Amino acid sequence: xxxxxxxxxxxxxxxxxxxxxxxxxxxxxxxxxxxxxxxxxxxxxxxxxxxxxxxxxxxxxxxxxxxxxxxxxxxxxxxxxxxxxxxxxxxxxxxxxxxxxxxxxxxxxxxxxxxxxxxxxxxxxxxxxxxxxxxxxxxxxxxxxxxxxxxxxxxxxxxxxxxxxxxxxxxxxxxxxxxxxxxxxxxxxxxxxxxxxxxxxxxxxxxxxxxxxxxxxxxxxxxxxxxxxxxxxxxxxxxxxxxxxxxxxxxxxxxxxxxxxxxx
Amino acid sequence: xxxxxxxxxxxxxxxxxxxxxxxxxxxxxxxxxxxxxxxxxxxxxxxxxxxxxxxxxxxxxxxxxxxxxxxxxxxxxxxxxxxxxxxxxxxxxxxxxxxxxxxxxxxxxxxxxxxxxxxxxxxxxxxxxxxxxxxxxxxxxxxxxxxxxxxxxxxxxxxxxxxxxxxxxxxxxxxxxxxxxxxxxxxxxxxxxxxxxxxxxxxxxxxxxxxxxxxxxxxxxxxxxxxxxxxxxxxxxxxxxxxxxxxxxxxxxxxxxxxxxxxxxxxxxxxxxxxxxxxxxxxxxxxxxxxx
Numbered sequence: 203x204x205x206x207x208x209x210x211x212x213x214x215x216x217x218x219x220x221x222x223x224x225x226x227x228x229x230x231x232x233x234x235x236x237x238x239x240x241x242x243x244x245x246x247x248x249x250x251x252x253x254x255x256x257x258x259x260x261x262x263x264x265x266x267x268x269x270x271x272x273x274x275x276x277x278x279x280x281x282x283x284x285x286x287x288x289x290x291x292x293x294x295x296x297x298x299x300x301x302x303x304x305x306x307x308x309x310x311x312x313x314x315x316x317x318x319x320x321x322x323x324x325x326x327x328x329x330x331x332x333x334x335x336x337x338x339x340x341x342x343x344x345x346x347x348x349x350x351x352x353x354x355x356x357x358x359x360x361x362x363x364x365x366x367x368x369x370x371x372x373x374x375x376x377x378x379x380x381x382x383x384x385x386x387x388x389x390x391x392x393x394x395x396x397x398x399x400x401x402x403x404x405x406x407x408x409x410x411x412x413x414x415x416x417x418x419x420x421x422x423x424x425x426x427x428x429x430x431x432x433x434x435x436x437x438x439x440x441x442x443x444x445x446x447x448x449x450x451x452x453x454x455x456x457x458x459x460x461x462x463x464x465x466x
Numbered sequence: 467x468x469x470x471x472x473x474x475x476x477x478x479x480x481x482x483x484x485x486x487x488x489x490x491x492x493x494x495x496x497x498x499x500x501x502x503x504x505x506x507x508x509x510x511x512x513x514x515x516x517x518x519x520x521x522x523x524x525x526x527x528x529x530x531x532x533x534x535x536x537x538x539x540x541x542x543x544x545x546x547x548x549x550x551x552x553x554x555x556x557x558x559x560x561x562x563x564x565x566x567x568x569x570x571x572x573x574x575x576x577x578x579x580x581x582x583x584x585x586x587x588x589x590x591x592x593x594x595x596x597x598x599x600x601x602x603x604x605x606x607x608x609x610x611x612x613x614x615x616x617x618x619x620x621x622x623x624x625x626x627x628x629x630x631x632x633x634x635x636x637x638x639x640x641x642x643x644x645x646x647x648x649x650x651x652x653x654x655x656x657x658x659x660x661x662x663x664x665x666x667x668x669x670x671x672x673x674x675x676x677x678x679x680x681x682x683x684x685x686x687x688x689x690x691x692x693x694x695x696x697x698x699x700x701x702x703x704x705x706x707x708x709x710x711x712x713x714x715x716x717x718x719x720x721x722x723x724x725x726x727x728x729x730x731x732x733x734x735x736x737x738x739x740x741x742x743x744x745x746x747x748x749x750x751x752x753x754x755x756x757x758x
Binding site for chain 1: 617618620621622623624625626628629632633635636637638639640641642643644
């Protein structure tokens with residue numbers, strides 16, 4: 203479960219570039235629920251994700267993940283509760299380490315790290331099984347450096363990494379945005395499978411309205427640092443991409459310059 | 467080159483292998499350009515020399531030197547992590563300060579260890595000539611150090627340190643406290659370098675406040691020569707490359723200086739060093755360029 207109460211985030215306080223990135227956002231996501239988040243550039247999507255991940259500490263408000271108050275905890279301190287896949291495939295894994303070393307790192311997320319060899323036979327076998335499930339043929343390349351993989355392969359491995367250790371919440375930060383359409387679909391299907399199988403409480407930020415409506419149980423639209431739309435259940439089922447675009451237009455009071463970007 | 471000169475070069479190379487491994491940890495594992503070593507190397511030598519003269523067991527003296535080196539590394543890490551001073555500048559500040567600290571520790575610019583008991587004393591006179599004993603003794607210590615550092619870097623804890631240097635953002639998302647890793651890594655790195663200084667004082671019979679000048683270049687030279695020769699193929703090979711690089715560097719210097727044809731003299735040492743490191747840096751590029 204995730205609960206944020208009246209979150210305010212102010213960037214560049216006291217400077218000419220001061221910006222209220224989040225202006226009193228409150229949101230509760232139930233255990234096992236999959237929420238998609240949309241909004242235009244600068245709406246506050248990434249900031250909200252950052253607040254949950256610990257990268258951004260809010261100036262006001264409360265953040266609870268599971269049953270732990272994490273408002274003042276940094277990224278590393280709450281990593282045991284939060285699994286995450288980044289937008290940029292290069293950010294989510296270490297290019298200079300091997301695939302299995304990346305997996306070993308992720309397998310100990312949020313736990314103490316001692317002097318046990320990181321790649322014992324048992325762990326290797328476990329990693330091999332998990333990577334084989336991807337059907338990408340990577341199980342024979344576990345010793346290869348991560349930066350030899352394509353962006354899509356890296357995102358797929360990142361998804362496996364996110365589920366090696368337990369977590370209260372899975373955060374997906376436009377994790378298919380940097381991929382070609384084919385690979386994006388593969389990673390999205392994989393996401394759906396993993397989230398459903400493991401009943402993960404998930405929040406996915408996306409630029410694609412199609413994705414936002416096709417996946418998950420609930421959709422939230424952010425604008426100007428506030429939640430302007432929150433739909434779930436039957437009313438969401440009937441919602442079309444066109445409806446969302448119309449809503450976007452109304453909110454912004456102007457025509458969008460690039461519909462294609464939103465429909466994508 | 468005489469046999470004594472050759473084994474002398476090997477011995478010095480093995481002593482500086484500790485510097486090379488320390489520099490490898492800072493520069494390559496943590497991606498932290500650390501010049502503290504120019505101060506922590508003579509610090510190790512100074513602490514050891516003063517303690518041995520005061521009658522302390524030489525092994526204990528070397529252990530204290532390591533603690534002193536670790537403290538120096540922690541100061542640099544503190545300046546960088548806590549006070550946000552650029553890593554390179556933070557290390558230069560510590561290095562400069564250590565020059566004065568080292569003078570204070572010794573009370574004078576150099577301390578002689580003639581006739582004092584050292585870690586090596588029990589091994590002289592066992593039948594092996596002295597110029598074999600020293601490289602053999604230091605070589606065994608290097609082997610132990612390399613094995614320990616290797617096991618560490620391939621453990622869960624070591625992986626966290628490598629991730630910190632490779633991708634700090636990812637490391638934090640995996641629950642790694644990257645600040646703590648920098649403290650720990652800088653402490654281990656400078657403890658190794660100070661241990662090298664401690665061995666230097668004991669094998670050469672003196673500690674000198676100026677002996678640290680250029681330590682970082684020598685360490686980097688060893689790391690780079692090792693990488694040029696072995697490439698990037700795992701931690702153990704990289705560490706072995708550091709050690710071999712350090713030895714080869716000393717032999718190359720010895721060769722350059724002892725070849726009459728070149729007309730070089732001892733005072734040309736720094737120039738030869740710079741030239742060697744430059745060649746080691748350019749060589750891989752040329753090789754790659756030739757293949758393309």
